[in-house]
Structures are given as C-alpha cells and as structure tokens.
Amino acid sequence: MPIDDTTREEARVLARRYPVARSALLPMLHLVQSVDGYVSDDGVALCAEVLGLTKAEVASVATFYTMYKREQVGDWLLSVCTNPTCQVAGGQAIHDGYVDALGGHHDAEAGVTVEHAECLGICGDAPVVQVNYEMYGRLSQDEADALLASCRRGQPPASNVSGVVPPVFRAVERELSGIDDGVDAHLAPAAARQAAAANPPAWRSGETDLPVTHPGGDPAGHGGEAFRAAAGLEA
Amino acid sequence: MSAPAAPGAASAEDLVTLTIDGEQVSVPKGTLIIRAAEMVGTIVPRFCDHPLLDPVGACRQCVVEVEGQPKPVMSCTVPVAEDMVVRTHLTSAMARRGQEGTLELLLVNHPLDCPMCDKGGECPLQDQALAHGANQSRFLDQKRKYEKPVAVSPQVLLDRERCVLCARCTRFSEQISGDPFIELFERGALEQVAIYEDEPYHSYFSGNTIQICPVGALTSTSYRFKARSFDVVTTPSVCDGCSAGCGQTVQSRRGEVQRQLARTNMDVNEAWNCDKGRFSFPHLTHAQRLTTPMERVDGELVPTTWSRALARVADAVRASQDVGPGRTALVSGGRLADEDAHVAARLARTVLGTDLVEHRTRFAPADEAPARAVLLARAGGAPGLTYADVEHAPVIVVAGLDPEEEVPVLHLRLRKAWRQHRARIVVVGPHLGTLDGIAWRRVATAPGAEPAALAALAYGDGEIAAALRGDGAPAVLVGERAGAGSLAAGTRLAEAVGGGVAFVPRRAGDAGGLAAGLAPGLLPGGRLLADAADRAEVEAAWGPLPAHLDGAAPVDGLRGILAAAADGAVDVLLLAGADLARDAQSAALAERALARVAGAGTVVVQDLALTETAARYADVVLPVTATQERDGARTDWEGRAQRFRRAVDAPELAQDDWEAFVQLAAVLGHRLYGSLDAIRAEQEQLGVRAAAHPLPEAASAGSTGAPSGDALLAVVRPLLLDGGTMLAGADDLRATARAATVGVSRADAARLGIVDGADVTVTGAGGATVTLPTAVLPDLVPGAVVLPRTSTEPPVTRLADEDGVVAVTLAPVAVPAEVGA
C-alpha cells in the first residue's frame, strides 16, 4: 500500500497535534516508514508538502536519526547491542554470528535485517537483541541464534522482558508515529489554542534571541498557513 | 545579536567598557566579543562566524580567555559585559593553545590539496594553518573520502572533503535568502552539506555561499580551476543587473573577467549580491557581442567605420530636419549610465530637436515620470527612502513589485526586516509573487487597480491602517506594474502615516534616465519642459532649446513614440540599449514602428550585442562598452549615485555610449562634452529643481480596463533569469532559471478545467500564442493571469495589443491519445 491520501490525511492529523506543525516531522517520518518500510522519496515529499519545508530540510532531519532507514527493512529488524556491557557478555559475537548466518545484514527473502545498535538502555539484561524494538535479554549464543531463526520463519517469540510478541516492522512504526494514540480530540484543540495565543509559540525558537523564521511561514502571523487562513487563501 | 547597531550613535548608557589584550574599549551593549576585538584591530581567527549570520559557535576556532572563566570562551557567541577582561591569542597561551588544537582537529579530515584548490591564496583555513598550525600532523589514520565534486546546482560545486562544516552556506540559505535547498545531512563525522537529489540548490543567491565558504568546499563552475586569487586584477565596481546598486568586485586576468564577487556595502547590498550580478559576465565575450560598427548595405549588415556610420546617421538626421522638426526619436533601454543618459537628453533636445525621448521599454502610466520627478526634487538629489529605512520600517507596503525577480537584493533586505525586526509586509495587488512566504497581509486588487487600495489604506480604519499608524516610519514601495496613479497614491499614503515612499524600477539605468529627463516632457533634475523657469535653468547650461518644444503636449511615453513612428512621423529612430522588437511592452506596435522607420527612414542601434532589433531593422549598428569596460556612475532605486571604474578593456572599436552621442553631435556641428568630468560637472551644476512641483493629480482609474468576454488580464512579470542578452553565454546561470509558467487563479482554473502543472496554450492579441505549464496560484485574484515577460519564445510582449495590454485566453493542451502499438 503506497503513500496515498489516507497517509496524507494522517500526516495532517499529526501536524495538528502541535502548536507548531514542524514538531510533527519525527512522528511523520515514522508514519512514512509504517507505509513504505523506509523513508522513501514519496515520504520525504509528503512531509515537505504537509509541513511547507524543502525536501532537503526533511532529509536533513531524516538522515540525522538512526531509526529512519534508507532502504527497505523487511518485517523483522534485529538490533544487536555491541556496547561494552553487552560486548563483554557476547553481543559482538551475536552480531557477527547473525551477519554470517545471513551472509550480510539483509535477508530479503525472509524479510530480516540485522543492524548493530548502540546502547539500548537495558544493560542489566546484557546481551540484548531487539526485534522491532522489542527487547530480548540475557541471551546465550544458542538462544540468540534461535531468535534469528524464529524471525526468519516469521514467528518471533514473546519478549522475555515485556512479554509482548513484536508486531511486524511497519506495524511497530505505526505505533511509534503515535497516529493511533487516540487522544487527538484533546491535543489538537489544545495545540490550536496555543498557536492562536496573543503571544504564541515561535516557529523557530532558535539559538539566540533573534526571532528566526522560515519560508514555510511563521504561525505568529507571517506568511504560511496562518496567513493563508486569514487571507482566505486556503480552500 | 549579529545585527550591526541600529543607526545613530549609541548613548553612553548603551555602551559597555571592557579590556581586550590590555586595551580599553567601549562598545554597544550586546556586541559579541569577536566584534569588539575587531574594533581594537584584533582579528580573532574564525570559520563559522559571519557578522550577518546568527552566531552558531560550531567551529570552536575563535577561542579567547576571559578572566574569571576557567574554560576557554568562544568569542563569536558571547556578548561583552562591563569590565570584562579578554585576552585573545595575542596575549593568552590558553587561547593560542585552544586555537592550535581546533586547527589540528579541523585538518584531520581536510585534504592537503591546496595546490589545486580554487581557494588557495584566499583561504582562511590555509592562512591560519600557516600562521598558527603545527608543521607536522600527528594524524596517521585515514581521512574521510567522498566523491568529488558534487553539483549542488549547475553553478555551485561541492567538495565535501574540504568542508569544515561551519554551516555558513546552510545558514545563509535559511536565514538570509530563505531557500534552504542545501542542508546538513547525516551526523557526526559523516555530517555533510547536501541537496535532496531531485531538488537542486536553485536559488537566486547561491553564489553568496561560495563567497562566504571559508574553505574551498564550494566553488563555482565558472571560476573552477581558472585563476588564482593572487593572479587576478581586482577592480571595485557596481552591478548593472538591476536598480539595486550592489557593490561588486570584478576580477580579471589578461584582460578577461574571471569572476565577479559581492563587494561589501552595508548601506546597499550588505555583503550579498544575486547570481545574475555575479555570474552574468560571460556576455562580455559572447559571440553575439558587437565589436565593430556596421551598416546595412543591400539588406545586409556589413562592417564599417565609426566615421562612415556616424556620417550616415547625421545625413539621416539632417534629412529629417529638412522635412520638419521633431521627427527623430531616441529610446534607451535602461542600461545606460547616468552620464550617458544626461548626454542623450541634451543630444535629443538641443541637437536632434525632439521631445520623442524615452528611457523605458515598458509603457509606463503617464503620471509615473512626473510623479517620480516630484520625488526626485523633494529628495534634493540625495537618496530618498533608503535600504536602511526599509529595514527599520515597522510596516512595508509593496505595490506592483516582485522584489526577488526584479531587485533581488531589496528582497533580501525585506526578508531581513521581516526576520530580524518583525516588519509587517503588506502586498497590494493581484498576487503575492515571491513575497508569499513573508507577507503579513494582502490587499487584493485587480491588475492596475492598486491606487484605490493605496488610497484606502491612507484613510481606512482597518487592521492594516492601524498598523501603519503605529510607531515608526512605514515604507511604501511602488513598482513598475502598479497601475496609473499608484505612485501619487503611495506618496500620499506615506505622507498620511509619516513614512517614506520610493519608486522601485527594475533596470539599472532607469533612475538615471529619469533624473536626466529622458522622458517626454521632462528635463534634468525633476524639471518639466512645460515650466518656463525649469526651461530657463536648463537653457543656462545647454543653450536655447528649440522653440517648437515649447508648449507641445508630451507624447505618451514609448507607446506614443512608437505610434508616431508607425504613423510615419519619425524618420530617424536612435535606440541605445533598447531591443524594442523583443522588449517593448507591445511587440506588435514596436514591429510596426520599426518596419516603417526601417523602410522609409533610418534605425540606429547602439548596443552591446547584435540584438533581434539590430539584426532585423538597424541601418546602422554602433558597438558600445559594457559597465566593466568603462568609467561611469549609476543611480539606484534609492536615488544613490555610485561610480564604477573600468576593470577590463572593451573590444577595440567599442566606445562608451556617451562618446557615441557626443560624436554624433559633433558630426552634426554641436560640441557637447569633452570628458566624463565635464558631464559630471554639468550634472552637479544643474542639480535638481529647488522646489518640487506638486504631485500630478490622480489620473482616471486604471487605463487597463477589464477585458471582454472570456479574456483574462495578464500581469506580465519579468523573471530575473530570462532570455535577456546580458545572460548570453552564462549557461550555468540560466540553467538555474525558474520555469516559465502561466499563473492562474483557483477559480479560473476550476472554471476552465485546468489542472496545476498541465500545459496550456495562451492566446493573446492577434492570435499569437505561447504554450506554458500552469501554476495554480491560490493568491491570485480571479480574472487575472501571471505571465513571464521575456522568458518564452516568442516573448509574452508578442501577446500584447498595441496599448501594451495582454488579455489572453487559455486552452488546455489536449494530451494526444495513446497511439496503439
């Protein structure tokens, strides 16, 4: 299912959640990944369109964060921590074993991708592997290998930390976009009220006291969406 | 904080006194340490800092020591404080060590390719490595390697290995020009400047990023590997691309221009210029450049000599004068220098004996020139409204002007006013144009109906009128496309709200032409031909004006002149830099006039290049010098006159425009001027009229009546990068041109079944057509379309009727049905 008007409308819902629409860029990129499995050209164009940014601005953000993928991730993303605590407990060996088993970082057929990860914030359960950001800790080499095998079969077990069976990559990206959080009826009016305040949030809070602004417009009344709404230019 | 102190001396309580390297200095509050150090003559090394960009503190090179602070302080991010004691690298070992350390780190990934890098010789990194760097690097490991170079646009190349990630270019594009098509991608050691692959850095201001790059990471396609900064001859100059008056530096080698740079002039262009000014110089040596006089013999233009050419023109003038007075016309095209225009005005009036003069190829409203003459006289020869006034105006009203396309550097100043001073920009007219992103409010009018809206703002009680009456002096900017009466209405608006007003023409020679009186009914310095006192003042300098000029009603600008010519009332048409076949607002009328004069009389073209007019109609063609090849002066839209100097030699047989005029006068028996100084002395002596005439009364409402039937009235807007002859040869520059489109309102698009992006055939007067993609503009008033002036083939001037009005019909181009296999 490619990016279509449904995605566009969902992106707009995310944008309305914040008093300054650009804040929705990170959630929106997760949303794009939930549709395309990575940050696709269409996805970049969608974010740029909805937020009034250039594509370069969107890609500049997308390439900064490691969770935004440049290529199709399959259904199962295995992130192996190789930071010291996990390394001491065998994390690097797990990672290298996975790469050997797959003959690389991707098994397109089984829809499995393996990546090295920095500290996953669960050092007490080292070594740790995440399947679609669901934690699996205190793995022996055998358990780790079994975990990979189960993913290749498309049936990972429940996490031994959270007890949750991880959904497929696109589904978890949809969760992370927050589109289904179910509280937009509260958040959108609150954001709109803040944006319309007499002394409203600035489009760019910036690095100095200078009011830094943006071609996409400043909700404080310069150009952009607010201007268009005031001028009756939005259909 | 990066902004220079507001005009006017800071009062004592706004000053902060500190000590830098033992020297006491008082600087305005809020000044950054690095700026304060400059004031005592110490240049703290820096890469990311730029006085016109927000401080960022990224490169960490500008380390200084501040007494009482244990850690080194980055002088580019910290403002001064009372009694602060600063020690720079000149007196502090800590600062010196800090700078050496940062330099070593910067060189870790910087290639040692100085011998082949364009920046070599003018590179801050190179200079500092020499001055402060270690002889040997301890770095044994591997440097980053990238594919090189990457074209971020057809004229800007990026060598990522050389980049020190100071973010000057990306900050410029975001903060100054507002077109962030280049950004920092990736992070950490892989951070790099990049574009999105299908959205290149097409900015009118991209060249500035090359100039402010502190290393050789950004280079231009036109200068790459061409010269060394220490091998070029540098000449200060003023750009002739538009009426902005940007300071420019011309660098040449062996008599050829190698590159042009923005020359800092804080009063005008600050440190910026546009790409047209920077990159358009290839036209100087383009194949189309005229290098020799020519005359038409048996229908062909053949080389000739100046004396033969001038004799032929003089013969034609004498023959015309035998028929009757005032049967010659002189039209310049907005390129002339102030001195040229002055000589042309005198030549026309006293030697040719005609008031058929014009410096505008557009059909300006009849009241524009008299109203501008009033503003000129009111300003007393000094700049009227200035860039600084615009920057500090709390409200800026813009009518009939699209600054980014017409006067790009003014656009940057408007953005600065908007971004740094929260100026409220009010656009009056049928659409927003490129002010889209920074406009505060819009007053929608039909094309040409701006004066009524301006008048309403002066006396209204709405939100905009209230803002105009708030603190500070608003600015009113009236452009070329505002309807008849706009300048007078704008002036009255400015008077009513205690603000300033300016007319902003597009062409560089426009203000000079007006000041010289190169328009029907005008005399130099805001004087009127119809005014006896004005005439007397001018006659004191020029000698008596021909009697037949006295009391004659002035013709209606270029339209009147061309109509007269088309009716057989003109025998000799002198065109100085005016390619009327292409540029006249109505190509139809121009063609008729040119054909008539070429057939029965004489067309003389004096220009830089063999224009369409010259090739098709000229009997005599005279080669002249370009700005870079001569001395002269030009007056910008503010009314600021600036001199420029010769940077390179002209083609051997080319002469300055004023010289050509003087020589023609000489052949006709009149001695005008012997030198530029003589012209300037007379300009100074004449000055401007001591008391301004009253503003012309408002003309009857917009001459551009509503078109009939299905026709849509076109707003014909020039694009910065179009088919103009001064862009000849600058292929990389032209490759960044904005696509020509026909802008259609939403309502009309819906009514006509036209979708955004689809090709439509635009049909104008006489059935002439152009086919263009549609841009549906939400901000355009229904009933109007927006067309580019000379970006298409044929140019839109071909679609105009003889009054210059472009009323068009649109028809979607039928998509051919798929042909079966």
Place this chain on the structure above:
Amino acid sequence: MAATEVKVLSARYDVPGVDDLEVYEQHGGYAGLRRALEMQPAYIIEVVKASGLRGRGGAGFPTGLKWSFVAQGTGKPVYVVCNADEGEPGTFKDRPLMERDPHALVEGMIVAGLALNSEQGYIYLRGEFAHASRQLAKAIRQAYAAGYLGEDVMGSGKRYHLTLHRAAGAYICGEETALLDSLEGRRGQPRLRPPFPAVHGLYGCPTTVNNVESIAMVPLLLVNGAEWFQQWGTEKSPGTKLICISGEVRNPGNYEVAMGTPISELIELAGGMLDGRELKFFCPGGSSTPMLPASMADTPYTFEDIAGAGSLLGTGALMLFSDRTSVVSVVRRFTEFYEHESCGKCTPCREGGYWASQVLARIETGTGVMDDLDTLERICGSVAGRSFCALGDALTSPIMSSLQYFRDEYVEHIRKGVSPFGVAPQRDVPMLDPAAVAATARERASLSALLSAATSAAGDGSGA
C-alpha cells in the same frame, strides 16, 4: 555487607496490573496530584526545593531550583518537557519505570504542570522503547478518560495536556537543548546558551526539561513531605536513587537504594562479581563518567563523594568490569559510541571522536605506536572544555581516566603488538570505507547528470 533496597519509586514495580489506572489508584496513585491541586503552584516548587531532590538525568542540578528559574507571567505558554531519551551506556532506570509504572510519570507530569502554570507537557521518549511507548500511550489515554488530563483537571478548572512524542534514535537528544530542537522537528543539535530553556525553550517559550525519575518522584514528595525524603542519603544527596548495576556481576539490574550506600555494598547487592572474576574498574555513573579503579570501591554513592573521588554520579549507572576485560577494548567501544552519537555540529567532538576511535582501534588490534598515548591525551586536551556541549567532555573522560589508571595496559597492548585479551573483533560498519559512506549517504545526482538535465531544460525554449 550487602546494602538493602529501599523501594520508594520502584515500590509498585511488581504490583500486577499497576499499568492500569484502577490498580494504580488502589496503590496510592494520583494522591500526589490531589495534594498538588490543594497547593499554590509556588508552594509545590518550595516543597521540591526543600526536599533537596537533585535532577536524576545526569547533571544533578536541584529540581526545585530549576523550576524556580522558569519565567512566569511572560504571556507565553510554559512547557514542561520530560526527557525520556534514556541512552547513556549503562543507564536503564527510566525505561523500566515507564514500562512497569507508567502512570507514575503521567502523574508527575501533571503535577509539574501545576507547579509551573503550564497547560502542556511533552514526554520526549526514546524511539527504540516500543514497549514503554505502548504503556505510556495507554496510561495517557486512561488519564484523559478519567479526567486527570484535559481541559479541567479533576474539576479544578485548570487544564493540562500531555503529548507523547517518540524520537528516532540519537543519543545527543538527551542533551536538553538538542532535545528541544528535535522536539521542534529538527536535527538534534544543541543550542547556544544563553538564552536558557527556562526563558527561551520550546518554541521560544519558557520551558523546563526534567528527567523521568525526577518527575516521577515529585508526587511522592507532595504526599510524604520534604522531610520524609531526607531520611535517606546525605545533606547534599538526599533521598533514594534508582541505580543501574551492570557488567560482570551475578545479578545485574535495577536497585533502588538510599543515597550514600558504598559502592562495594552495591556490588554485593547485585550478587557480587561473577565467579572467578575480580573487580578491576568501574564507571560510577555511566559511560561518560571517568572510570575508577577497584581500589575506590568503598566510595559512598553520593554526588559529593564520587566527585571527590574524581568522577561523577551521573545517571546512577554503575558499570562493573573485571580483570578479564581489557580496559582498552572498553574504552574503544565507548569512544566509538561517542563518535557514532556525535551530532557533528562542533569541530572538537566531531573530529576528536573520529580520530580517537581510530587510534584506539589501532592500539587494540596491535598496530599502535607509543606516540599514540600522547596523541590521545592531546586530542582529549583539544576536546575537553572546548566542545559545544558535554558530549565532547563525555568522549574524553573514559580515555583520560583509563590513561590515568591503566596506562600500563595500553603500553602492554602496544609493546606486544596484540591485545593481551585476544584479538578484538572489528566493528561491523567501518566508518572509513568509502563504499559504506556511499551506501549510507543518499545517492546524489552526479555533476554530469545535473548539468545535462539543466541544459536540456534550458534548450527547449519553454523554460530558462
């Protein structure tokens, strides 16, 4: 002697179903909020100040004092932002709290909002915490449904909204100004200070950014009082602390103890070192805190005592390494972590991490030279104190502290030309490989392609 746990914040961790509102309420949930609604905002801040609670996100700045700096009455909205971007190697205390007892954070956020006259809070959650995200989203939904959040918080007439914002993988966003830029939809690069977030934070409005553990503690302070909190710990480090014990111990994990417990007792609490291993060195507060040798294991776990020992308490992440582990290897991994997580904004951190990790890789794999030790010190000297934010300092601290205590081990690596602990595995994605760069960097239009496209566009007569 093993220390005893004092379960205050973690008291509800093992209550079945406490992630549901009903159970949470049964276990004292939202009592703090009820108390807060009876108090004046300034009084809430006074209680937090009086408790002496120090920020649990690493810097240890007093929370109440931080709140008192937030500009009030500017006419701009005030924002409360929770820094839930836990990612410092060794730290794993916020995620368990959010997964197991998510309402504790939600309640704390509401109380913080009341204290600061804020109507909007954001939880900036690390993106890789899918389960915490799920739990918090559910808690927020329930809190809205029950009227704890919304236009009229528990009928008080005050409004408070809470937005869960998932990030996308960048350690630097734990730095509060980088977090704010990221929350504004930008690259997470730190901002210049001043202006400080308390005046000019999110969207240019007054903002406070606090750690999960700090915020979750506040309702308990209101219910029990400031003095209750001070029954534990020392004058300068009062209260309990969630401590993350990891590394080569028998029972690594999360332990809540009173401040001031000696580190050696914490090790015992975690079951002692693994069989046959002896403590060699430890990082007392996470990877960014200077490592200390085993001889300092008796240091009491307080901000001031650890500072006195030459390190930092940081986030309370005690990482323990044994004699079987190569210091060089651990330091190299840390350095690679900081290299990978450097935002790239400033020269020292960006280039220093790049350089140092290469030097360390050479030393570990046996191609180091003696000069490298000076080079490492020199790099650290050029980075420490000169980088834009604390990440640069963090980069240098494992290197400098390991050179201080374990220089001999580096020398041994270099002399032998091989790691005494066995050849270290190579990093999976060599940073320097141009092919890897090409693969990670988006394919860019080549010069010739761009030029030819541009030329053809110019030549067709309709454009240009």
